[in-house]
Amino acid sequence: MDAERAKVAELEANHRALSLELANAKSLELDKRRELVSASDEIEKLRMKHAKEIMELEMEAKSKAREARELADELRLAKSDLERERDNVSNLKATLSHQSTSHIALNAQINALQAQKAATQMQLDTLMTTSSDKTLELEAAHRRILDLEQDARESEMVRRKLHNMVQELKGNIRVFCRVRPVLTSDLSPSSSFTSNLTPDDEEKGREADITFPDKRDHKEIVVSSSSSSAMGSERKEIYNFGFDRVFEPESTQIEVFEEISFLAQSCVDGYNVCIFAYGQTGSGKSFTMEGGSTEATTGMIPRAVNQVFKAADDLKSKGWEYKMDGQFLEIYNETINDLLGKGEFDKKKHEIKHDKSGTRVTDVNVMPLQSPASVTSLLRVANSRRTVAATLMNERSSRSHSVFTLRISGTNTHTGESCEGSLNLVDLAGSERLNSSGAAGDRDRLKETQNINKSLSALGDVIAALGEKAEKGEKHIPYRNSKLTYLLQNSLSGNSKTLMILNLSPLAAHLNESLCSLRFATKVNNTMIGTAKKQIRGSS
Numbered sequence: 001m002d003a004e005r006a007k008v009a010e011l012e013a014n015h016r017a018l019s020l021e022l023a024n025a026k027s028l029e030l031d032k033r034r035e036l037v038s039a040s041d042e043i044e045k046l047r048m049k050h051a052k053e054i055m056e057l058e059m060e061a062k063s064k065a066r067e068a069r070e071l072a073d074e075l076r077l078a079k080s081d082l083e084r085e086r087d088n089v090s091n092l093k094a095t096l097s098h099q100s101t102s103h104i105a106l107n108a109q110i111n112a113l114q115a116q117k118a119a120t121q122m123q124l125d126t127l128m129t130t131s132s133d134k135t136l137e138l139e140a141a142h143r144r145i146l147d148l149e150q151d152a153r154e155s156e157m158v159r160r161k162l163h164n165m166v167q168e169l170k171g172n173i174r175v176f177c178r179v180r181p182v183l184t185s186d187l188s189p190s191s192s193f194t195s196n197l198t199p200d201d202e203e204k205g206r207e208a209d210i211t212f213p214d215k216r217d218h219k220e221i222v223v224s225s226s227s228s229s230a231m232g233s234e235r236k237e238i239y240n241f242g243f244d245r246v247f248e249p250e251s252t253q254i255e256v257f258e259e260i261s262f263l264a265q266s267c268v269d270g271y272n273v274c275i276f277a278y279g280q281t282g283s284g285k286s287f288t289m290e291g292g293s294t295e296a297t298t299g300m301i302p303r304a305v306n307q308v309f310k311a312a313d314d315l316k317s318k319g320w321e322y323k324m325d326g327q328f329l330e331i332y333n334e335t336i337n338d339l340l341g342k343g344e345f346d347k348k349k350h351e352i353k354h355d356k357s358g359t360r361v362t363d364v365n366v367m368p369l370q371s372p373a374s375v376t377s378l379l380r381v382a383n384s385r386r387t388v389a390a391t392l393m394n395e396r397s398s399r400s401h402s403v404f405t406l407r408i409s410g411t412n413t414h415t416g417e418s419c420e421g422s423l424n425l426v427d428l429a430g431s432e433r434l435n436s437s438g439a440a441g442d443r444d445r446l447k448e449t450q451n452i453n454k455s456l457s458a459l460g461d462v463i464a465a466l467g468e469k470a471e472k473g474e475k476h477i478p479y480r481n482s483k484l485t486y487l488l489q490n491s492l493s494g495n496s497k498t499l500m501i502l503n504l505s506p507l508a509a510h511l512n513e514s515l516c517s518l519r520f521a522t523k524v525n526n527t528m529i530g531t532a533k534k535q536i537r538g539s540s
């Protein structure tokens with residue numbers, strides 16, 4: 001029994017061990033089940049991770065494939081670039097070999113030039129040495145020029161004095177005589193309906209017997225007139241006249257001006273100069289004074305003005321500086337009209353005033369003149385005003401005196417001297433006498449002619465009185481007897497230089513007028529009016 005008990009105890013102990021083992025196995029199984037569940041979770045996670053990785057790898061593979069394509073394209077481009085560059089390189093190689101040939105040639109040239117440069121440098125060194133010698137010589141020459149300029153200034157003063165003395169010896173009132181050529185208009189038919197010359201026309205255009213015997217000095221003019229006596233015999237009279245210069249019909253404006261250019265010089269030197277054109281209507285006064293529009297026919301006014309500007313310019317180097325202004329007046333029926341005025345017709349009353357600074361006319365335009373061109377425009381203004389007046393008042397220009405005045409004042413910056421001169425260029429009204437002007441029946445014309453005659457005879461009286469004064473001393477000079485003489489008082493006195501240009505018609509029909517003019521001019525020519533004085537002041 002014990003054995004049984006032992007056996008049962010053993011069996012019970014086995015049973016307990018087996019139960020324990022079972023319990024352990026169950027717990028183990030539970031653990032394993034748990035492990036299985038977690039392992040399958042793990043597997044699921046790994047599967048998902050794997051799927052994601054596969055997807056990513058696929059995307060990466062796609063992008064790599066794209067990159068590969070792009071790289072293939074780039075490779076193609078690079079290949080073609082490379083091909084081109086190869087071509088370039090081979091071209092450059094060709095150029096380079098060409099350039100190196102040129103380079104060799106250039107090197108040879110450079111060597112030659114360097115040799116030349118060295119030779120030139122040697123020459124330059126020699127020249128530098130010579131140049132410094134020359135600079136010294138130049139400085140010496142410059143000093144000499146300054147000395148010579150000073151001498152020239154002194155000689156200029158001497159020349160002025162001598163020039164003036166020569167003019168004084170020649171007499172202060174000088175007279176030139178100029179005969180104009182016969183014009184086609186002198187021969188024009190009397191009727192405008194026919195071009196044939198009638199005997200009357202031929203007579204009208206017949207030339208007077210005027211000769212010029214002095215072929216050397218051109219100082220004589222001889223006029224012959226023939227008349228038949230009551231008994232039918234022919235009487236010939238010959239009149240001889242002598243002047244400072246006689247100009248034949250062929251003479252040019254240049255020739256006339258050559259003889260008067262010294263007067264333009266004089267007014268720059270500080271003298272009052274007065275040039276008159278005297279003669280009957282149509283004898284060539286305006287042609288002489290104002291002239292035509294061409295270079296050859298330019299008259300004395302523009303030429304004299306040009307000369308004044310030139311003389312002033314020449315004197316610049318001797319220290320003279322000049323200021324010039326101009327006025328242009330007309331005296332008609334003893335009234336003064338400003339030809340440079342504005343508006344159609346000058347209605348102002350102008351008065352002549354004389355004072356220490358010279359002659360002044362009230363209320364007239366005085367234009368500053370900077371160049372000969374400004375004088376041309378001044379003359380144009382004056383002429384257009386005269387044309388207006390002429391149309392308003394019946395060919396008035398030949399019935400009025402025109403007076404162009406150029407005033408010059410100069411100062412010498414070297415010597416401090418100053419001078420004032422004036423140039424009056426006067427185109428006188430026609431000098432014909434009453435009966436030949438056809439004025440007798442016309443009251444206005446009569447008044448005009450009387451006024452012209454009055455002023456011209458006043459001019460003659462003034463010149464005669466100046467002559468007497470120079471000869472006998474004190475004498476009243478009747479300047480106030482006409483506007484013309486009063487206006488020109490300062491330019492007519494013994495202090496100034498006066499020139500009369502007598503203009504003559506060449507026609508036989510005008511012979512009597514020509515003889516009157518020649519006699520008047522002879523009287524003027526024989527007048528000595530004293531010594532011209534220049535208006536010059538020393539430095540203060």
Ligand SMILES: Nc1ncnc2c1ncn2[C@@H]1O[C@H](COP(=O)(O)OP(=O)(O)OP(=O)(O)O)[C@@H](O)[C@H]1O
Pocket residue numbers: 179180181183249279280281282283284285286287288397398399429430503
């Ligand atoms: N030396 C000359 N050569 C050529 N033509 C001339 C000359 N002198 C005058 N004449 C001409 O003669 C004509 C009359 O001249 P101009 O008008 O100058 O005379 P004038 O004396 O001034 O007359 P007026 O008193 O009427 O003004 C004009 O046609 C002019 O061109």
